[in-house]
Amino acid sequence: MNTESRLEKILASGALAVTSECGPPRGARPEKVKEKAALLKDHVDGINVTDNQTAMVRMSSFAAGIIIKQMGLDPIMQMVSRDRNRLAMQSDIIGAYAFGINTMLCLSGDHAKFGDHPMAQGVFDIDSVQMINMVRRMRDEETFQGGAKIDGAPKMFIGAAANPFADPFELRVMRLAKKIKAGVDFIQTQCIFNLDKFEEWMKGVTDRGLDEKVHILAGITPMKSVGMARYMKNKVPGMDIPDAVIKRLEGVSKEQQPEEGIKMAVESIERIKEIKGVHGFHIMAIEWEEKVPQIVEQAGLYPRPKV
């Protein structure tokens, strides 16, 4: 065990882990963070706090993470390389750790073009793979990226994302291998709707034995409506939504679509549970956090183990 992270302990126990996420508010409203986190608290082992997702300014993941930590819960602080150089990243990491945040996720981040400040200069001083390596060295070698010793090293459990559905597909297992080489501990995947393709990717992962070096949490997103499914298919980069998903949602009335979306999410979890190498689930219910407990329960992942 490298850290005090609850997620690490759950994964080490061999139980399937469950994480979810909470997007911080677009304003100084701590109660909004608390409301969202409270909805998730008994049903997950960690709560991702997104970092200016889709390049829209929000309360920082660092600050929202502290609010969640002070509720006695377990934030997973997301950090994107778009908005910070290596100095800012490292100072935020030691600052977050000083507040008890011990789990984080290293990401490149959506391009600023997608957000409400498309004129901003993206930083991209280091990339997500280099960020993983930096955080690992901060933890294991107790050194800053620049080489100096840290007095009080942050012991972060280190996560990253993987998108099995982006092009080129044949590179996606190698990309995971690269993140493992850099020192990643766990992976949360892009939302899975194309299960066949996910299975194919996981086969590539297990064939190389990579599942023994990293914990893979499968990304699950319930569809609220057929409109959401179409939007994700057409507008969200790197998303793979098979026509069958859209057809199935079209097949029920508008009022029944949310329930159908949840049913599909639960079915996905049941099928993915059977895939070798999957060690848990990351449930991203976008602005629909209140449904996470229901999904976790119906998927047989409740109660959460005590560690």
Added chain:
Amino acid sequence: MITAEQKPIQEIIQYIAPYGRILLVGCNECVTVCAAGGRKEVGLLASALHLNSLKQGKTIDIKEITLERQCDPEYVEELAPYIDGADAVLSMACGCGVQTVAGRYKKSPVFPAVNTRFMGASLGQGVWAERCKGCGDCVLGITGGICPVARCSKHLLNGPCGGTSNGQCEISPDVDCAWRLIWERLKALGMENRYEDLMNAKDWRPGGAGGPGKIIREDLAQ
């Protein structure tokens, strides 16, 4: 080459509005090749400015000169006989040329008539694309001859990110994913395994993070 595009004509007109005698200076190098500020563009801009003056019921005196290289003091010296006869200089060179002229003729206001864009290559008639960021530590030798610093929208050295769609960058279907291109090249060269080599965090100092770049060749400098 360094690419540039002419500024909006209204912006140029605003710069020179207070002045009656303009020295309009082109450059025979990069901006000629990318059709932004060579002899031909100098002539076209001069005509446009004359026409605008006539519309305003004014006259403007424009002296047109295109230097061999506006970023080179030797050629910039050729403006000396004309500088006192002009109230202002309008330069159609890249930012390097504008500054060389401004540095040499300290009493003359010098205005840019083009926006300098990027270091790029020609893709065909009338099309130029960015190819180099001048990072000062070239990685092309390990990325199959395709630059991730200049051509990946996030400058990822261990890409591709998760936003690639149909082989194109997440920012636009018109932008190739640099890492898709790198991967295809590495495959074609039988160097697939190289992809898994970690590329360390870059030292950005030679590319500008260390302050304005300067090269001093001791064997050549006087």
